[in-house]
Amino acid sequence: MSAGFAQNRRIALITLVVDSYDRAKSFYCDSLGFECLSDERMPDGKRWLVVKPKGTDGCGLLLAEADGDQQTCSIGNQTGGRVGFFLNTDDFARDHAAMLAKGVRFLEEPRHEVYGSVAVFEDLYGNRWDLLEPRHSPT
Template identity: 70%
Template sequence: MSHIALVTLVVDDYDRAIAFYTDALGFRLAEDTDRGDGSRWVVVSPPGSGHGSTGLLLARAKDDTQRARIGAQTGGRVGFFLHTEDFARDHARMLAAGVRFLEEPRHEPYGSVAVFEDLYGNRWDLLQPAK
């Protein structure tokens, strides 16, 4: 069996990114290892994720080309989908934590959804799939 273990997200600063993903989105810091060359291996995972689930590798940009991609990794499209079992609870918690939602919640045939931006402007769906 195969699965996607990590998705790289280019960031400007490890600690600032960790703070956003853990404090504002409620992710857990799964790993933060100094690599000895000024870089770190930083992985965050959504709440409730377990072994075998996909995490985010927060990779600090190393040069101008990578810095130019921060926040624009998907060309302005929603590129990340955060599923929840309780949309109203998580939407309220994220609003209170200062997360910027780009729209009011919508209730679609596939579930409850609202688009938000992360610290860098990457677009995410907060989504509670329909049962």
């Protein structure tokens, strides 16, 4: 263990730049089945809008409405076109079917890899995600 660091640290939030708080909240909560943990208005007109997959204690997304041209240009391309987000599930077939029924756009047919069942999908903005049922639970 490195001196000076606590043992119980974790990544709590990842910022995702979006075009509209309400549009993003609707997509993540309605289409992907996330829950809204917080939606608070701040004095500067921004919102503290946090969503995450239901029933987990993992990392959440801070949905941040773009402020200015530079942030607007990053919407949908925050990882340079690579898969940047991984949504793990305990039942790939169930969640894949539910997401398709909600209009989520998958970029490929499901495939079975050594690490599990997976298919790449795009969020509302074109960011790429893996829907992944790991073969073995991560430790």
